Amino acid sequence: MEKMKVLAEWxxxxxxxxxxxxxxxxxxxxxxxxxxxxxxxxxxxFKFTGGRGFGLKxxxxxxxxxxxxxxxxxxxxISGGPLCxxxxxxxxxxxxxxxxxxxxxxxxxxxxxGHFGPLLKFAGWDAIEIQGKAQNDVVVVVDADAKKVQxxxxxxxxxxAYTVTExxxxxYGDPKDINDRRFVSVVTSGQAAENTFWGCLNSSFWDSHxxxxxxxxxxxxxxxxxxxxxxxxxxxxxxxxxxxTANNPADVDTLTRLGAKLHKEIITLDAKQCRMRTAGTSxxxxxxxxxxxxxxxNYKFGQHPDADKIHSKIYEKMFTQGISDGCWYGCTMACxxxxxxxxxxxxxxxxxxITVDGPxxxxxxxxxxxxxxxxxxxxxETNFYADHYGFDTISAGTGIAFVCECYELGLINKENTxxxxxxxxxxxxxxxxxxxxxxxxxxxARMVGQGVHRMKDLFAEKFGADRNVMERIGMExxxxxxxxxxxxxxxxxxxxxxxxxxxxxHDEAWLIFMDRVNKQLPTxxxxxxxxxxxxxxxxxxxxxxxxxxPWNDIEPADNATKYPPQEAARVPEHVQxxxxxxxxxxxxxITKEDLIHQAERVYNFQRVFQLRxxxxxxxxxxxxxxxxxxxxxxxxxxxxxxxxxxLKAGGxxxxxxSSQEKCDRLQKIRREQWEKLVDTVYRRRGWDKNGIxxxxxxxxxxxxxxxxxxxxxxHAKPEDQWKD
Amino acid sequence: xxxVNGEPMEWKEGMTVRDVINExxxxxxLLAVWIDNSSVPRDHFATTPVPDGANVQIIHMISGG
Ligand code: SF4
Numbered sequence: 168m169e170k171m172k173v174l175a176e177w178x179x180x181x182x183x184x185x186x187x188x189x190x191x192x193x194x195x196x197x198x199x200x201x202x203x204x205x206x207x208x209x210x211x212x213f214k215f216t217g218g219r220g221f222g223l224k225x226x227x228x229x230x231x232x233x234x235x236x237x238x239x240x241x242x243x244x245i246s247g248g249p250l251c252x253x254x255x256x257x258x259x260x261x262x263x264x265x266x267x268x269x270x271x272x273x274x275x276x277x278x279x280x281g282h283f284g285p286l287l288k289f290a291g292w293d294a295i296e297i298q299g300k301a302q303n304d305v306v307v308v309v310d311a312d313a314k315k316v317q318x319x320x321x322x323x324x325x326x327x328a329y330t331v332t333e334x335x336x337x338x339y340g341d342p343k344d345i346n347d348r349r350f351v352s353v354v355t356s357g358q359a360a361e362n363t364f365w366g367c368l369n370s371s372f373w374d375s376h377x378x379x380x381x382x383x384x385x386x387x388x389x390x391x392x393x394x395x396x397x398x399x400x401x402x403x404x405x406x407x408x409x410x411x412t413a414n415n416p417a418d419v420d421t422l423t424r425l426g427a428k429l430h431k432e433i434i435t436l437d438a439k440q441c442r443m444r445t446a447g448t449s450x451x452x453x454x455x456x457x458x459x460x461x462x463x464x465n466y467k468f469g470q471h472p473d474a475d476k477i478h479s480k481i482y483e484k485m486f487t488q489g490i491s492d493g494c495w496y497g498c499t500m501a502c503x504x505x506x507x508x509x510x511x512x513x514x515x516x517x518x519x520x521i522t523v524d525g526p527x528x529x530x531x532x533x534x535x536x537x538x539x540x541x542x543x544x545x546x547x548e549t550n551f552y553a554d555h556y557g558f559d560t561i562s563a564g565t566g567i568a569f570v571c572e573c574y575e576l577g578l579i580n581k582e583n584t585x586x587x588x589x590x591x592x593x594x595x596x597x598x599x600x601x602x603x604x605x606x607x608x609x610x611x612a613r614m615v616g617q618g619v620h621r622m623k624d625l626f627a628e629k630f631g632a633d634r635n636v637m638e639r640i641g642m643e644x645x646x647x648x649x650x651x652x653x654x655x656x657x658x659x660x661x662x663x664x665x666x667x668x669x670x671x672x673h674d675e676a677w678l679i680f681m682d683r684v685n686k687q688l689p690t691x692x693x694x695x696x697x698x699x700x701x702x703x704x705x706x707x708x709x710x711x712x713x714x715x716x717p718w719n720d721i722e723p724a725d726n727a728t729k730y731p732p733q734e735a736a737r738v739p740e741h742v743q744x745x746x747x748x749x750x751x752x753x754x755x756x757i758t759k760e761d762l763i764h765q766a767e768r769v770y771n772f773q774r775v776f777q778l779r780x781x782x783x784x785x786x787x788x789x790x791x792x793x794x795x796x797x798x799x800x801x802x803x804x805x806x807x808x809x810x811x812x813x814l815k816a817g818g819x820x821x822x823x824x825s826s827q828e829k830c831d832r833l834q835k836i837r838r839e840q841w842e843k844l845v846d847t848v849y850r851r852r853g854w855d856k857n858g859i860x861x862x863x864x865x866x867x868x869x870x871x872x873x874x875x876x877x878x879x880x881x882h883a884k885p886e887d888q889w890k891d
Numbered sequence: 892x893x894x895v896n897g898e899p900m901e902w903k904e905g906m907t908v909r910d911v912i913n914e915x916x917x918x919x920x921l922l923a924v925w926i927d928n929s930s931v932p933r934d935h936f937a938t939t940p941v942p943d944g945a946n947v948q949i950i951h952m953i954s955g956g
Contacts, residue, residue, distance in 0.1 A: 685951055719921075
């Protein structure tokens with residue numbers, strides 16, 4: 168690669184982390200080519216903790232109430248959090264990216280593994296804010312070894328992720344030692360991010376075993392679209408200041424002791440529990456199918472006889488075994504599986520043999536049964552191109568599933584799709600659509616890439632498609648596509664997806680088993696309690712830089728015998744580990760209750776942030792009919808006995824009703840349940856009837872920051888306050 | 892008759908915890924079982940009998956996403 172030309176440069180003295188924080192954040196404006204260092208105050212740590220919390224705070228300070236995703240003041244803020252970079256305990260290398268999303272026009276947060284988060288901190292920064300828009304493509308480099316931050320002219324004509332990432336690792340690595348490339352990490356996106364709203368952020372790590380760069384994704388929300396809108400080809404961090412104690416923790420012995428215990432647990436129990444070390448999250452494929460939760464043909468069904476063809480045993484054989492596939496050092500869970508020597512059959516790299524990261528469960532489902540395909544090799548190819556072109560496999564899979572159903576219902580036709588036959592299962596034409604989405608040259612593909620929310624408008628306006636039908640079957644909430652679980656059987660999971668801060672992603676609460684199978688949440692109050700606790704608990708992971716998987720995808724051997732059922736499901740020993748690790752790193756002395764309070768501060772702040780941007784009220788907590796229950800007769804008939812019983816439980820005798828009439832009656836019952844759920848959850852969260860946090864709640868949390876209170880007071884109405 | 896997660900299920904002579912799990916098609920690996928509020932270790936599922944009239948809880952240990 169030719170030498171990159173320096174456009175702007177700034178020198179700094181990298182701050183060493185102390186107790187998990189460097190105390191500094193970096194702001195780079197690629198528009199006016201400026202750099203700024205900001206101090207992290209104790210108050211900022213108390214209120215926002217780190218990670219996503221820092222991201223939201225810095226974004227709040229930088230945008231206006233009217234900021235849209237492609238305004239220059241919009242930012243991508245990346246921050247790992249105080250525990251990010253710990254190597255003694257599994258799953259501690261995540262970063263969280265925060266931005267105003269092109270899909271939802273409100274804040275979004277998305278996380279990725281890889282080494283960018285930890286290396287950024289060890290390069291001296293608790294967070295990096297990227298603002299402005301460059302005129303031509305640039306590369307932003309934080310080089311702690313050289314004590315410089317630079318904006319460089321990008322040499323890349325091809326901005327796709329693997330092209331850029333491999334070249335950058337090579338450029339910054341020592342030519343005499345190929346594994347020196349591990350001290351570099353790169354965030355990229357790709358050409359699909361320029362032409363769709365589904366752009367993902369790829370975060371790299373150098374795989375010293377395979378001698379290649381690997382990519383993990385902050386897939387959701389369109390962060391990659393913003394990266395490319397800012398004309399950034401790559402964000403690079405480089406530092407050799409990397410060690411197991413680089414965080415300068417208060418009590419390294421506790422970290423080592425807790426880590427050793429979990430490593431042992433994983434190594435001895437994983438093969439009997441979730442098989443994460445050999446199958447990754449693909450172990451969920453057959454489980455979700457068995458429980459009618461595997462999205463099949465745009466979530467019409469949750470199960471299919473061909474699901475055997477995507478069984479995790481098949482993926483397990485495709486994945487290279489025997490290599491420690493952790494996406495950060497010390498992760499014995501090692502679920503970042505990869506397919507090596509995979510020969511591509513289509514697209515610009517046709518014929519090349521490459522390493523594919525994944526597929527993980529979400530991709531196996533989205534570019535699998537959800538689009539009617541049961542072919543792991545095809546799914547693997549879509550996975551590769553999604554990463555390389557830079558788009559989110561969840562949104563794209565759910566989005567294309569919607570397109571397929573529209574096509575099969577005759578709402579759009581072959582003329583509209585520019586010759587593609589987009590029936591479920593038509594692999595070749597779906598693959599062609601993916602390539603067209605990346606190229607941006609085909610008008611229909613460009614419409615698809617704007618997401619389900621906008622497709623409904625575009626298909627109605629341009630093709631005369633029935634708007635009402637599309638509203639019923641379009642699996643999106645707040646503008647973003649639903650992730651890969653069928654929610655229609657669990658009232659609590661309606662909330663887990665659709666009463667979220669940012670839209671239907673499974674990183675707030677996954678309650679389907681608790682609610683539907685275990686029957687642990689019989690009342691609306693029980694469901695609301697779970698929809699308070701779990702979203703906050705999961706938010707905490709995003710504040711400190713953790714991966715969630717080592718929390719409950721492995722459990723101590725005696726977990727189920729030591730605790731009563733309700734408690735056991737929270738894996739108390741692992742929760743206590745997190746409390747102890749937080750204290751061991753930061754030197755603080757929090758309890759497990761404090762952990763929820765830390766999260767609740769940020770959770771409510773983000774809710775007010777959405778309000779400030781013109782969202783964040785009840786009307787944006789919308790749920791499509793397809794998420795509530797069967798919409799069409801064939802969905803009902805696939806599980807007729809089950810749904811008949813559901814109808815009876817709702818007080819309606821199904822005898823004499825047609826399947827379509829039954830669907831309509833059940834929808835009515837469930838819509839009423841939904842409204843009741845919304846009320847109960849809002850109350851439990853300390854929000855008013857319109858879903859706005861009350862000033863009282865903000866005061867309780869210590870988040871009565873004047874400008875936050877001002878936003879609430881501007882929007883809260885007396886008639887929306889609860890009477891008692 | 893036994894009750895499994897709040898729902899009635901027919902009891903059969905010699906029925907074990909594993910039989911109940913299989914009949915319910917509970918394939919999730921992280922299951923925890925309580926019979927009349929006493930926990931049953933996972934490696935005893937195949938050998939633990941379920942008495943007639945028992946209240947069985949089979950908890951799928953996944954809760955947060
Ligand atoms: S559990 Fe998997 S995704 Fe999480 S940190 Fe470990 S390897 Fe990465």
